[in-house]
């Protein structure tokens with residue numbers, strides 16, 4: 001009856017349409033990945049996950065080497081990065097309030113997050129790998145240089161910003177009055193941190209680690225460039241290996257037959273599902289805190 | 302029951318002269334989800350008069366006047382029952398957008414549009430509705446509305462300045478000018494001076510009295526003295542019910558209801 | 571006795587602070603090393619030829635990366651043109667109708683999309699774009715990057731619009747302004763800065779992405795402006811040159827890396843300036 005009323009309806013309708021389209025993207029992603037994985041799923045079933053041989057010539061595709069490679073690199077990276085992300089978070093939320101040092105450290109962390117993965121990879125290849133090679137020679141083991149360990153080190157640098165920012169935000173949310181209560185009971189700063197700040201923000205710190213893990217699992221370029229790209233099951237971190245992401249990056253354009261391609265896509269599907277679950281858990285934990293403002297921006301990436 | 306007695310008394314006129322009624326609330330109730338905040342109110346508003354609505358905090362004054370220009374339905378869970386008749390026609394059967402053009406509103410805190418100049422703020426109703434008018438007509442509307450809002454002399458050389466750079470009282474008068482620019486029949490004011498200092502308050506009270514020549518005014522106020530100074534009729538609300546509705550003088554001198562009396566003597570704070 | 575105890579506790583307190591400080595400062599070391607290598611080697615290989623030429627064949631010295639710089643620009647711009655409107659629209663939807671079932675599911679699935687590894691998004695766009703087209707193309711690269719920028723734009727739009735004061739919206743509504751105009755003329759303009767900075771932040775995020783371009787835009791040693799054909803991009807040439815065994819190409823990779831990082835940090839800085847101004851009206 002009225003123009004404006006009709007336009008209002010159209011406006012709301014189109015907003016909803018946009019929402020539906022956007023909802024379709026992840027669903028479509030899951031759908032096509034699954035569809036393209038079908039040949040491999042049919043051919044190998046569960047053996048795809050436990051199979052140790054990845055041999056395109058024989059048409060054998062077992063993903064275990066990559067599952068192990070992914071887990072190894074990610075976990076080592078987490079272990080290496082934890083002291084650093086934890087310390088920077090504590091320092092920035094508890095010890096330094098503003099000041100040059102705080103701002104510098106904050107910017108450094110932001111810059112680390114902003115460096116593209118391919119540059120990390122390049123730097124690692126030129127600087128880190130020769131160093132590792134020397135180290136391996138003095139240790140008397142085969143000096144590959146490119147190795148699971150090298151990839152883990154680069155990864156650990158790359159994920160520091162994520163865990164650090166998240167932990168810092170959560171630590172900052174610890175209410176001032178309970179900290180003051182602890183001080184008034186005669187606690188030292190460190191004791192307050194140990195007994196109040198860390199326990200209160202424990203689940204947030206854990207969520208930060210989960211999100212960093214989600215990143216590490218799916219990180220592709222830097223790992224691909226440094227891990228050595230060897231499709232062999234190994235638990236020796238000084239040997240070359242491959243992760244799910246790196247084998248896809250490496251072999252996808254070479255995959256000539258359907259089964260080969262399908263197996264690579266199934267690896268992608270697995271990676272997708274695992275990271276989705278880990279990110280989901282991390283976000284569920286964080287939702288209980290309310291993090292906003294400037295620093296939230298990094299987390300929104 | 303009590304309400305309907307009140308209703309008849311006012312509508313049918315227990316007082317002698319026939320009244321010129323512009324707005325009539327009939328059995329009006331307002332809800333937030335399940336809870337009924339405004340309860341079965343009957344009220345007739347006289348044209349070109351100032352009617353004040355008083356009552357303790359949380360009694361539903363804001364909710365009541367937000368029903369009158371259909372802003373209440375914008376709040377999450379906000380619904381109404383009953384009729385609101387503007388010139389005898391139920392506004393709930395009209396287009397909400399039209400209703401709001403006819404019944405303007407000024408809010409508790411001044412809220413000029415931060416990105417707009419003073420000039421643009423006055424004609425914001427036209428700008429935002431995409432109505433283009435010739436420059437001279439717009440100029441006229443701006444001057445006319447600002448003059449009515451007693452702001453013209455203070456800002457006429459600074460029309461290009463952002464509205465938010467004005468003082469609080471000026472901002473509130475700008476918001477009144479913005480509402481007046483739409484030439485409304487009724488102007489709703491929700492505690493328009495509660496965020497202002499005494500001087501700015503006096504200015505706005507003065508303005509309200511002047512404005513009633515051209516527009517019917519409904520003002521919510523906490524301030525008993527303000528109601529006494531500016532309004533012709535006063536309605537007293539308590540816990541969402543209309544307790545008493547009388548010519549202001551009468552209500553202030555001989556309140557019929559005990560609750561009104563207690564409120565006027567400061568028992569509810 | 572208790573005096574000794576207190577001294578011990580205070581000592582511990584100091585020690586803890588020292589350790590935390592020391593470990594934190596180590597974090598700066600890799601950053602300095604990476605940026606140092608980048609600047610020293612990058613500056614050595616950047617000159618006018620470098621940014622005005624396309625690559626020379628293997629074996630010949632010299633050559634530049636103009637095609638990669640332009641390619642990056644084209645791919646990113648196309649991604650933004652295609653997906654920023656969708657992201658803003660979706661952001662408006664979830665902030666305006668935040669309680670609907672669609673909003674709740676949409677938020678969840680956008681979170682999932684955001685956490686999806688970029689290589690997986692590469693596969694996805696390969697399937698939906700490269701396979702039907704029958705060849706690699708810049709367009710498919712743009713789709714991949716667009717899918718990655720989408721969640722960032724959507725979320726920053728939502729966060730920004732949520733902060734727009736209710737009073738502003740009410741002021742407009744009370745003037746008889748219809749809903750769509752309130753949203754488009756009052757709410758969105760008020761949040762424009764926040765939305766813009768979200769877009770910029772998203773741009774920095776995707777401009778360094780390599781993995782999703784490997785089997786979409788693919789790369790191209792020649793100059794190409796056709797988005798339906800393979801196209802070069804900065805991250806791709808860095809990858810190719812960096813993993814090659816030739817020193818000459820490593821030099822090109824350093825130069826390209828420095829340019830890429832300047833681009834990323836430059837846009838990032840612009841975004842932060844936007845951010846810091848957002849709240850002060």
Ligand SMILES: Nc1ncnc2c1ncn2[C@@H]1O[C@H](COP(=O)(O)OP(=O)(O)OP(=O)(O)O)[C@@H](O)[C@H]1O
Pocket residue numbers: 333338356357358359360361362363364365376377378523
């Ligand atoms: N958005 C809302 N959702 C639910 N309940 C509400 C909402 N807004 C107000 N209420 C409730 O409605 C009642 C009346 O509120 P209202 O704002 O109309 O009171 P008021 O008379 O204007 O008070 P004040 O003098 O403090 O402005 C209050 O009890 C309040 O708790």
Ligand SMILES: [Mg+2]
Pocket residue numbers: 362363364491
């Ligand atoms: Mg109120």
